[in-house]
Amino acid sequence: MFTRRSANRRHLVAERSSPSFVGKRPGLQRPTAFIFPAAGAVLAIVAFPTAYAVFLSLTDNNLISPVQHFIGLGQYRAALADPIFARSVINTFALATIALNLELLIGLGLAQLITSRVRTRSAWQALLMVPLMVPPVLAGYQFKWIFNPDVGVVNDALYSLTGSVHSINWLVDVPLGWISILVAELWIGIPFVTIVLIAGMLSISPEYLQAAEVDGANGWQRFRYVTLPLIGPFIWIAMALRSLDVGRLYDIVRIMTGGGPAHRTETLWTYIGQEATFDGAIGYAAAMSVMVSALSVAFSLLIFVNLFRARAAKA
Amino acid sequence: MTRTVGTQWRWLSSGIAAITLLAACGGSGGSSTGSASAANCNGVQLNAAFLSGGPYDQIFTNIPVWEKQTGATVTVAIKGAGGDFFPSVLQALATGSPQLDITSEHTSFYQQAIAYLAPLDSYFSKSDLSLFYPSMISAGTSNGHLWLIPRHLDVGALYYRTDLFNNPTEQANFQAKYGYPLAPPTTFAQFKDMAEFFTRPGQGLVGSSLPGKAEEPLLGRFNELLVGFGGQFLSADDKSSAFNSTAGTQALQYIRDLYKAGAIPSATANMSFGEQDTLFTNGKTAFLDNFPYALSIYQDPKQSKVSTNVGIADNPGGPSGHVSWGGAHAWAVAKRSQHPACAASLIKFLTSPSNMLSEAKLGFLPPRSDVAQMLSDQTTDPQGKARLQLYQQIVAKEFLAVPATPQWVPLANKLTPIIQQVMLGDVSVQDGLSQMASQANVLLKQ
Numbered sequence: 174m175f176t177r178r179s180a181n182r183r184h185l186v187a188e189r190s191s192p193s194f195v196g197k198r199p200g201l202q203r204p205t206a207f208i209f210p211a212a213g214a215v216l217a218i219v220a221f222p223t224a225y226a227v228f229l230s231l232t233d234n235n236l237i238s239p240v241q242h243f244i245g246l247g248q249y250r251a252a253l254a255d256p257i258f259a260r261s262v263i264n265t266f267a268l269a270t271i272a273l274n275l276e277l278l279i280g281l282g283l284a285q286l287i288t289s290r291v292r293t294r295s296a297w298q299a300l301l302m303v304p305l306m307v308p309p310v311l312a313g314y315q316f317k318w319i320f321n322p323d324v325g326v327v328n329d330a331l332y333s334l335t336g337s338v339h340s341i342n343w344l345v346d347v348p349l350g351w352i353s354i355l356v357a358e359l360w361i362g363i364p365f366v367t368i369v370l371i372a373g374m375l376s377i378s379p380e381y382l383q384a385a386e387v388d389g390a391n392g393w394q395r396f397r398y399v400t401l402p403l404i405g406p407f408i409w410i411a412m413a414l415r416s417l418d419v420g421r422l423y424d425i426v427r428i429m430t431g432g433g434p435a436h437r438t439e440t441l442w443t444y445i446g447q448e449a450t451f452d453g454a455i456g457y458a459a460a461m462s463v464m465v466s467a468l469s470v471a472f473s474l475l476i477f478v479n480l481f482r483a484r485a486a487k488a
Numbered sequence: 489m490t491r492t493v494g495t496q497w498r499w500l501s502s503g504i505a506a507i508t509l510l511a512a513c514g515g516s517g518g519s520s521t522g523s524a525s526a527a528n529c530n531g532v533q534l535n536a537a538f539l540s541g542g543p544y545d546q547i548f549t550n551i552p553v554w555e556k557q558t559g560a561t562v563t564v565a566i567k568g569a570g571g572d573f574f575p576s577v578l579q580a581l582a583t584g585s586p587q588l589d590i591t592s593e594h595t596s597f598y599q600q601a602i603a604y605l606a607p608l609d610s611y612f613s614k615s616d617l618s619l620f621y622p623s624m625i626s627a628g629t630s631n632g633h634l635w636l637i638p639r640h641l642d643v644g645a646l647y648y649r650t651d652l653f654n655n656p657t658e659q660a661n662f663q664a665k666y667g668y669p670l671a672p673p674t675t676f677a678q679f680k681d682m683a684e685f686f687t688r689p690g691q692g693l694v695g696s697s698l699p700g701k702a703e704e705p706l707l708g709r710f711n712e713l714l715v716g717f718g719g720q721f722l723s724a725d726d727k728s729s730a731f732n733s734t735a736g737t738q739a740l741q742y743i744r745d746l747y748k749a750g751a752i753p754s755a756t757a758n759m760s761f762g763e764q765d766t767l768f769t770n771g772k773t774a775f776l777d778n779f780p781y782a783l784s785i786y787q788d789p790k791q792s793k794v795s796t797n798v799g800i801a802d803n804p805g806g807p808s809g810h811v812s813w814g815g816a817h818a819w820a821v822a823k824r825s826q827h828p829a830c831a832a833s834l835i836k837f838l839t840s841p842s843n844m845l846s847e848a849k850l851g852f853l854p855p856r857s858d859v860a861q862m863l864s865d866q867t868t869d870p871q872g873k874a875r876l877q878l879y880q881q882i883v884a885k886e887f888l889a890v891p892a893t894p895q896w897v898p899l900a901n902k903l904t905p906i907i908q909q910v911m912l913g914d915v916s917v918q919d920g921l922s923q924m925a926s927q928a929n930v931l932l933k934q
Contacts, residue, residue: 235934236582237894239603322755323692323767338689344758345912431701434757435908450575451703452898453582453600 223466230460236453248460257436258461261444268351268440269419272358273412279359280366280411285396287367288374298371301364309361313428316357320344320429344430350438357425362418366411373407374400405483413476420469441465527829530559534831537566537577537591539817542784543850544569544592547838550846554837560830566591571703574897577601581822589825590834593636595627595815596704599894606821607633611832621880624816624855627889636818637835640844640852641780643814643882644712644803647768648672648775651797652686661685672775672801676716676742679804683751686774696746697764697776700756704900706743706907709777712813712888713739716806721891728932732925740910740917747911757908769793777803779814780879784851800875802882810886816855853879895931902927 230248234241252258287297304312319326320343328341343353377400385395423442426432432443445465449458538547551562565586566576574597580588581604598605612634617625620638628636652658653670662670666681673679683695699705711721711731719735722728731739746752753759753767765785767773769792789795803812819838821831837843844852844859853876854860860880864873890896903924910920 236578237600237603237898239582321763323694323753323772324770340689340754342754345755430758431703433701433905433908435905435912435914447901450572450579452901453575453578454898 226459226466227463229456230463232456234456234459236455241456244456248457249464251457252461252464257439257444260436261432261439261441262465264351264439265420265422265441268355268358268422269416272355272362272419273415275355275359276362276366276415277408277412279363280370283363283367284370284374285400288371294371298368301368304361304364305368307361309424310428312357312361313425316353316360316425317344317429320353345434345437347437350430354426354429354438357429358419358422361425362415366415369407369411370404373404376407377403402486405486406480409476409480409483413473413480416472416476417469420472527827527833529827529830529833532558532560532827532830534560534562534589534825534827534834535565535586536562537568537573537580537588538564539569539573539592540567541569542781543847543852546847546850547843550838550843551834554834557837558830558833560834562590562834574600578604581605581824584824587824588822589827590831591820591822592639593818593820594642595624595636595638595818596642596708596890597897598628598636598818598820599630599890599892600897601820602630602635602894604823605635606823606825606828606831607635608637608821608832608835609634611821611829612637612836616836619856619858621855621857621883623883623887623889627815627887628818630892636816636820637839638816638818638855639839640817640847641814641855641879641883642817643879643887644777644779644812645878645882646672646775646801646803647778647782647786648799648801649771649773649794649797650799651794652774653799672799673804674802675804676713676806680742680746680749680751682775683746684749687749687751689750692772693774694753694767694772695751695774697759697767697773698743698746698752698756699759699761699764700752700908700911701758701760703904704897705761706904707900708813708890710739710743710903710907711890712777712803712811713742713806715888716808716811717742718806718808722893722932726891726893726932729925729928731928732921736921737917740907740921743907744910744913744917748913757912769795780853781851783875800878802878803886805886810882811888812882812886813888813890815887815889855883893932895934898931899928902931 231243231245232241233244233247283301287294290297307315318324322328322340322342322344325343327343331341332338341349343349381399381403382395385399390398421442422440423446426438426440426443427446430438432439432447436444441461442465445458445461448454448461538544555561565588566573566580568576573592574594577588577591577593578601580586581591581601593601593605617634621641624638624641625634628634628638653672659670662682662685665685668678670682670685673682679696686693686695688694698709714721714731714735717735717738719733719739720730723730747756753764755763761778764773764776764778765782768776768782769786771793783798783800786792786798787795792798803810805811819835821828821835825831839856841856841859841862844854844856845862848854848859848863854863857880860876864876867873893899906915906920906924906927909915910917915923
């Protein structure tokens with residue numbers, strides 16, 4: 174039987190047996206050679222900088238001094254003993270946990286709502302794209318202005334509604350600083366999650382939902398036992414991408430609070446950025462980056478394992 | 489002493505003609521040393537890092553004149569504004585990427601990059617430097633070498649709303665409440681009284697403001713208060729902190745009290761220079777300590793609702809007298825430069841009276857007494873003359889440079905969050921001061 178796969182295989186065999194397509198070095202064949210440009214790019218963009226960062230993390234490199242010394246794991250020990258680094262790890266994970274859960278819950282609700290609005294669905298989807306088109310730096314400035322205690326619209330609205338002139342320190346007080354950052358993060362994150370979930374919901378064959386309805390399932394049961402399992406892979410994709418986004422959160426926090434005041438809203442990358450860029454403590458910042466990168470890789474692996482499980486369950 | 493600045497300076501046509509003539513001649517205004525002036529720069533390309541925006545961009549008009557004179561070319565490798573510029577320059581100087589020859593620097597920040605700068609002693613004679621304010625030359629001198637040539641003054645002064653301070657009702661109310669006349673504050677105690685007096689939440693008015701966001705300004709202001717109260721930031725050998733003292737306690741307590749009284753905005757701990765300028769130009773602040781750049785913003789009717797009501801006065805003083813923190817924006821030559829004599833020649837050109845005057849016309853305060861005199865002679869505005877006199881007095885008698893350590897910027901980044909904690913009431917003044925001293929000593933030992 175002729176299939177596309179068998180045709181491709183015959184074509185490859187023909188290519189390999191042709192003298193012009195056989196590599197000059199034994200074992201180096203054309204398909205392998207094709208990988209070199211991409212592998213080279215990955216090496217240049219990822220592997221070399223990572224290796225260099227690991228090297229720097231083992232030195233006392235500081236921009237103030239032109240000489241550096243190998244100090245082994247000294248920077249790692251310093252980072253593990255640094256209470257601000259520990260706080261920024263906790264802050265980042267707490268923010269990611271809250272933000273991702275809220276984005277998923279609100280995104281699911283919005284996606285369900287929008288997919289049921291057949292006539293206005295496209296308009297809603299277009300509207301959801303707007304926050305995604307705004308660079309995070311500008312979003313940071315936007316929300317910094319919105320939450321400004323003296324000239325911001327939130328306090329102005331509260332003054333108008335309550336008649337009180339008490340200034341609420343949105344970007345200074347605990348936990349208001351975090352709430353302000355969370356709102357900004359949700360403003361960017363929810364539309365993305367919603368769009369991915371809408372795509373997932375639209376991929377579900379209507380027959381499944383109709384069959385469940387015939388079997389007497391109510392709206393919640395159809396969502397819980399049909400829709401939710403079938404969009405599982407989409408949920409994990411959305412969460413994987415968003416967790417990486419929140420994990421590397423920098424611009425919005427840098428603009429809105431700078432990680433402060435008094436490290437109150439410090440996240441991993443605002444702290445690492447501060448150490449590297451403004452203090453010039455490159456070795457120390459590199460050590461923290463290596464540890465954070467290792468954590469990120471572990472977290473990503475966890476998410477992708479779950480993604481593959483969800484895909485297997487769907488299949 | 490108070491000065492009011494209310495109108496644009498008017499320039500005599502003869503003065504402008506003189507500037508043009510001097511610029512065309514590339515006059516140095518002083519006797520020149522051999523090496524920088526005689527450098528053969530024909531065909532040389534200099535890579536530069538330049539601060540940009542507003543009056544800073546005047547150099548892009550001036551530099552082509554030098555290029556024509558020498559046959560050299562200047563390529564701008566880094567151009568920026570704001571707080572990110574100096575860290576970018578430090579990275580470039582340290583890594584050599586891009587390789588720089590000449591850079592904009594600042595007396596407050598250059599010590600962090602001193603290992604990558606070339607000493608300028610051999611390019612500028614005593615005669616070349618004789619007309620610069622000595623305090624500014626001193627701020628750019630370290631370890632017995634000259635590293636910077638000042639470009640324009642960046643020293644604090646008090647900016648205040650004349651419509652509030654000259655209002656008879658306000659004056660009467662203040663006199664009745666505090667027992668002395670309302671006038672721009674001359675002491676720390678008066679500053680606090682007036683900041684509290686003008687704080688009126690119902691009217692959207694706050695007495696004063698402080699850029700309390702992370703990085704340098706808050707520590708700079710703390711240092712200013714510390715010295716005003718009679719303290720010192722570093723020990724005599726610059727190897728350890730000396731601010732954990734009675735004066736340090738008073739300085740930190742002063743900041744805490746201002747915040748606690750609501751006399752500075754509740755958002756102070758997250759406030760940048762730009763944000764405090766916005767408050768002032770929107771008529772929401774009565775007075776503040778700020779740097780010379782602010783005047784052109786405060787007096788610009790397009791940006792400021794109080795443009796015709798801006799006064800300048802000397803900063804208030806403490807028991808040890810008046811202190812004005814700051815320094816000067818300046819020029820430096822990179823150690824890696826292959827053409828340091830040409831870079832020095834360009835600096836000599838850029839700091840010539842003609843070029844300084846062209847920048848001063850746009851708002852910069854010249855760091856040379858001869859240029860300040862030319863400026864004063866050419867303006868018919870008495871308030872403009874008074875501003876120049878005020879700054880001459882400040883740089884001569886009250887100027888406070890940042891402590892002489894390469895760790896000043898890292899110190900600012902480590903200590904500012906602790907000052908913020910004290911200000912917000914998270915830790916006590918004494919605990920905060922102890923933490924600051926402990927952190928500072930760790931950094932100073934590095």
